[in-house]
Amino acid sequence: MIEFPPYVISPIGIIHSCYPEKFGIPRQPGLVTSSSGRLELLPPWNREEMVKGLDAFSHIWIQFLFHEAVAEGWRPTLRPPWLGGQKRVGVFASRSPHRPNFLGISVVRLTGIRKEKKGLFLEIAEIDLLDKTPVVDIKPYVPYSDSVPTASGGFIPPPESVTREVVFTKAAAQYCGDYEHRTGRRLRLLIVETLGQDPRPASQRHQVREYGMALWDVNVRWQAHGERFLVLSIGEE
C-alpha cells in the first residue's frame, strides 16, 4: 500500500483579471485576444531574479487553484458544457474546476514584466482566469514539448468559428470610448469578443432575457436577440 504525505502548497502570486466573475470567462484561454490582466508575485517570490529570462518567451503556463471551487468540493463525474450539458464524463476527462486538488493550468501570452513600487507584475493577455485566482507556479511554454497539434481532442469540439454579432446602444458605445480614454483598457473590443463566444449556458440559449456581466470594474447589461447581441448600458460596479 502506497502512502503519501499530504503536501502543502503556497500561492506564489495572484491574478488581477478583466474577469471579476465566472460568467463571461471564455471556456479556454486564447479565444478572447483582448482579455488581459496582471500576475502579481507575492513575497518572498517577488524577486526580479526569479523571473530572469522569462521575457524571452511569448507564452507561459500559469498553474493555479480554482479557489471558488474549493468550498464547493469536487465531483467524480460531470456534464461538460461542450457536450451541451447532456453527456456525463469523469472529472479526469474534463477541465472542470470541481476536481480533486482543484489545480488548473492555462497557457497565456506574456506581454511584459514590470517592476513597480508596489510590486513585481507579469502582464498577461488572452486569459481565461478569474480575478483573485491564486497562482501556484509559472513555467515557460516550450513548443517542442508542450505543443502537440496532432493530438486527438476526444469529444471536445474546437470553439465555434462564427462568433455572434454584437451591437451597442449609443450610450454604451460612448461609455466604452470614455473608459478606454481614461484607463487605456480596450473595453469595447473585450465586450465584442467576450459576447462573441456566447457566454450563456446552453440551457438558456433559446430564452429572451437580459444579462449583467462584470468586466474590469464595470457592469455590462446586454440582451440576446437570436444570433445578435445588444449591449444596452454600461456602468460602475
Next chain:
Amino acid sequence: MIEFPPYVISPIGIIHSCYPEKFGIPRQPGLVTSSSGRLELLPPWNREEMVKGLDAFSHIWIQFLFHEAVAEGWRPTLRPPWLGGQKRVGVFASRSPHRPNFLGISVVRLTGIRKEKKGLFLEIAEIDLLDKTPVVDIKPYVPYSDSVPTASGGFIPPPESVTREVVFTKAAAQYCGDYEHRTGRRLRLLIVETLGQDPRPASQRHQVREYGMALWDVNVRWQAHGERFLVLSIGEE
C-alpha cells in the same frame, strides 16, 4: 496585503515508469517514443467513472510533484542544462524540479486504461517521469487551447535531431532479446533512444568513462566513444 491559506494537496495516483532514476530521463516528454509506464490511481480516486471518456483522447496532461526535489528545496535561480550549465536564469523561466511548490506538468500519450484486480491503471508512453512520482491531477490535452506551435521558445533550443549511434556487445544484445521475450518491454529500443539523446551532463561530454543506467528493473553498463555509444552489459538491478 493579500493572505492565502496554505492549501493541502493529496496525490491521486503514482507513476510506475521505465525510469527508476533521474539519470537517463529525457529532458522533455515525447523524445523517447519507446519510454512507457503506468499511472496507478490511488483510493478513493481509483473509480472507473472518474476516467470515463478519457480514452477518447490521444494525449493527457499529468500534473505531478517533483518528489525527489522536495527534500533538496527550491532555488531562486539556476543554470539550465540546455544552456550548457553556463547561463543563470530565474526558476520561473525554467522547468527545473527545484521550484516553489515542486509542481510539474507533462504531456504524455495515453495508450490504454486497464481495470485489474490490483487497481485502475492508465497506460502511458513517451514519458519523462521518474518511477514513484506522485500524481496530483490528470487532464485531457485539448489541442485548440494547449497547442501553441507559434509560441517563441526563448532560449530553449529544440532537441538535437541527430542522435548518437548506439551499438551493443553480443551479450547485451542477447539480454535484450531474452528480456523482451519474457516481459514484452522493448528494452533494446528504449536503450537506443535514451542513449541517443545523450544523457550525460554537458560537463562530462569530453570524458571517456563507463556509465551505469537503470531502466525498468535492469542496470545497463555503457561507454561513450566519441559520438558512438557502446552498450557493454545488462543485468538485474
